[in-house]
Amino acid sequence: MRTPTAVVTAAGLALALAACGGEAATQSSPTTGAGTSAPAAAKTLQGVTIEVAAKWTGPEQTNFQQVLKAFEEKTGAKVTYASTGEDTGAYLGPRIQGGNPPDIAILPQPGLVQQYADQKALKPLTPEVQKQIDENYTPYWKELGSADDQVYGVLVKAAHKSLVWYRDQAFQDAGAQPPTTWDQLVTTAQTIADSGTPPFSLCGASGWTLTDLFENVYLSTAGPENYDKLSKHEIPWTDPSVTTALEKIAQIAGKKEFLLGGSSGALQTDFPTCVTQVYGQDKAAMVIEADFVATSAEESGAKLGEEAKYFPFPKAGETTPVVLGGDIAVAMKDSKGAMALLEFLASKEGGEIWAKLPGYLSPNRNVSPDNYPAELTKQLAQTIISAGETVRYDMSDLAPSAFGGTDGKGEWKLLQDFLRDPSDVKGVQQKLEDEAKKAWK
Numbered sequence: 001m002r003t004p005t006a007v008v009t010a011a012g013l014a015l016a017l018a019a020c021g022g023e024a025a026t027q028s029s030p031t032t033g034a035g036t037s038a039p040a041a042a043k044t045l046q047g048v049t050i051e052v053a054a055k056w057t058g059p060e061q062t063n064f065q066q067v068l069k070a071f072e073e074k075t076g077a078k079v080t081y082a083s084t085g086e087d088t089g090a091y092l093g094p095r096i097q098g099g100n101p102p103d104i105a106i107l108p109q110p111g112l113v114q115q116y117a118d119q120k121a122l123k124p125l126t127p128e129v130q131k132q133i134d135e136n137y138t139p140y141w142k143e144l145g146s147a148d149d150q151v152y153g154v155l156v157k158a159a160h161k162s163l164v165w166y167r168d169q170a171f172q173d174a175g176a177q178p179p180t181t182w183d184q185l186v187t188t189a190q191t192i193a194d195s196g197t198p199p200f201s202l203c204g205a206s207g208w209t210l211t212d213l214f215e216n217v218y219l220s221t222a223g224p225e226n227y228d229k230l231s232k233h234e235i236p237w238t239d240p241s242v243t244t245a246l247e248k249i250a251q252i253a254g255k256k257e258f259l260l261g262g263s264s265g266a267l268q269t270d271f272p273t274c275v276t277q278v279y280g281q282d283k284a285a286m287v288i289e290a291d292f293v294a295t296s297a298e299e300s301g302a303k304l305g306e307e308a309k310y311f312p313f314p315k316a317g318e319t320t321p322v323v324l325g326g327d328i329a330v331a332m333k334d335s336k337g338a339m340a341l342l343e344f345l346a347s348k349e350g351g352e353i354w355a356k357l358p359g360y361l362s363p364n365r366n367v368s369p370d371n372y373p374a375e376l377t378k379q380l381a382q383t384i385i386s387a388g389e390t391v392r393y394d395m396s397d398l399a400p401s402a403f404g405g406t407d408g409k410g411e412w413k414l415l416q417d418f419l420r421d422p423s424d425v426k427g428v429q430q431k432l433e434d435e436a437k438k439a440w441k
Contacts, residue, residue, distance in 0.1 A: 045077035050337040053082045053091065054106035054327070063357040070353050071344050077337050088112065092332075096121045101332035104341060106156065108327055109397040109405075110144050116330065117147035123331040125151045126339045132346035136364045138389050145328050152330050154346040157354075158361040159325040160380045161212050161290040161394060162313040165297065167278050169307065170197050170285035178309075182217070182316035186251050192285045193257045200252065200259055201284035203274035204266035204419050207412025211396035211404065212323065213288055214415060218245040221317035224390045231398045233440045237432035243425055248316050250422035260284040263420050272296035279308055288313075290325070291361070291380060304376065312383060322387035325394045326363060355381070363391075403439035410435045 056064055061083065068079040084091035088108055095101045101121065107113060116122050125133075130151055133142050137155070145153030164185075166178065174195035179185040189199035203209040219227045222241040229235040230242070256262045260283055261269070269277065275293050277283045280300030287293060294304055302308035313321050329345055331338040344350045351367035354360050358373060361380055365388075369381040384391060396404035396411055403410035411432065418428045 043074075043076040045075040045337055045340060048075075048077045048335075048337040050077055050079045050104065050335070050341055051082060051102040052079060052104045052106065052341070053084050053102040055084045055086060055088055055108055056106075057083055059359055063354070063359060066357060067345075067350065067354045068341075071341055071350070074344070075340060077340070079341065089115075092116075092121075096332070103331065103333045103335055103338040104329055105332055106327050106329045107153065110153075110328060110393060111398065111401070113145060113153050113328060113330060114147045116332075117150070117152055121332055122147075122152045123334040123338070125154070125331070125342065129154065129339055129343045129346055132343055136346060136348055136351070136366045138365065138391065140389065140391065140393075141363055144393055145330075153328040154342060155326050155363045156329045156345045157327045158363045158384065159290055159292065160361060160384070161323040161325055162216050162321050162383075163290060163293070163310045164286055164288050164313055165275070165278070165293045165308060165310045166286045167282065167284075167302070167307060168309050170195075170282070173197070174285070176285075178311035179314050180311075182220070182248055182251075182314050185314045189252065189255075189258050189286075193255075198258065198260040198284045199286055200266075201269065201274040201277040201287050202253075202259055202266035202419070203269055203271040203287070203289065204263070204416055205268055205270040206274075207407060207416055208396060208405075209271055209274075209289060210415035210419060211411055212290070212394070213249060214245060215323050215392075215395045216313045216321040217248050217316045218242070218395075219321040219323060219390075219392055220313075220315050220319045221245050221248060223317070223319050224392055227392050227395065231392075231395045233399075233436050237436055238426075238429045242429055242432075245316075246418065246422075246425045246428065249418075250425065253419050253422040263422075266419060267416060276300045294376075319390055320387065322383055322391045323394055324363065324384070324391060325397065399436075400439040403436055410439065 052068065054064065061081065065081055068081065071077065072079055082102060089112065092101065092105055096119065133154055141155050142151060144155060145151060170192060174192040174197065176188045176191050179188045192199040221244050226235065226241050252258050253263065259266045260277055271289065274287050275296035278285065278287045279297045279302035297308040298304060329342055331342060348364060348366045351362040351364040352371045355362050355367050355371035356373060361377065361384065363384065365385055369378040372378045372381055406412065414428055414431050414435065
């Protein structure tokens, strides 16, 4: 995805688990618990080699390879891992063209599913794999991994994007409490501003952070059905539902004293500098971003669960927003081994093994939060399960790259323009719609 999730989440949550007194440092081989369903018969893949390509390196790769090891022990297959680097498309493109793709590729955004399906580079999932998806995922996630009514992918790893991180001392100094609604957030921000601390450090130079902010407000105010429509450009960006969301954001963006450095300062602040301005430099009280904030907070010397805390993104409307990023596994070779591994990764059993390791969140609704090694990830996992059918994927990652994922263009640039001047809601809506028409043409 067009965020640092794949690079940072594992390290961040590993640190988070350690800070919360969990078992983040434990790297022992995972074991399966009694009673877990077995999606594939044991030792049926002796002599079969499966290649998996993903962008993960470092701790993320290490932990994923423990999951692969559990699959090897279960089936007798041998699984090799190849890192794609940050640009998955640049790695996979030549291999697809050369007729030598990996058996399984793990894609960092859903748009690539459609792209590779159009290139006839993907293999439809077998009924066995789809059975695991139907049992363990909401229908939305099945649709997310589909193209042209054919199911190709399964979401195997999630990043939680509906969080607001705060510096506890700043809240104590202001006598503020974590809010649960948007109106309370605005009131809390004013209380903190009155205490002499700018409430928000916005990462406006990193345009994707502004899309995350918009997506949470929009999902809450417009609801999941409109969220789906806007993500597919089935309703225009001039729709009144977009007006409502932008007007909510303007309640924060339009107050100079709410933003560290004002709007101009926010637009010059990238991620993760916005985090270090809250933790370490103690210049602001809050930063609105995903679970991977944990890494930068720890690196700034803040202890998670003590000085660095978070609260769920406040409700701005009827829906409690839970927006996820994540990685989708697809098969590029029509092999028994590839489908067996996808079946395993989609299963409750595979998800539970992975969940016992640091730096992981499962979108699988049947993976109990009790599997996670610390309180922080238990809580995040529970919010995903509790949100049920209303959980949605990062909207900008569902859009064509020209609109939702390019620095200095499309949604990124226009939301930066809106941060610069939040008074012209209708004007920015029209510009968003003009750019969307070009991208979806």
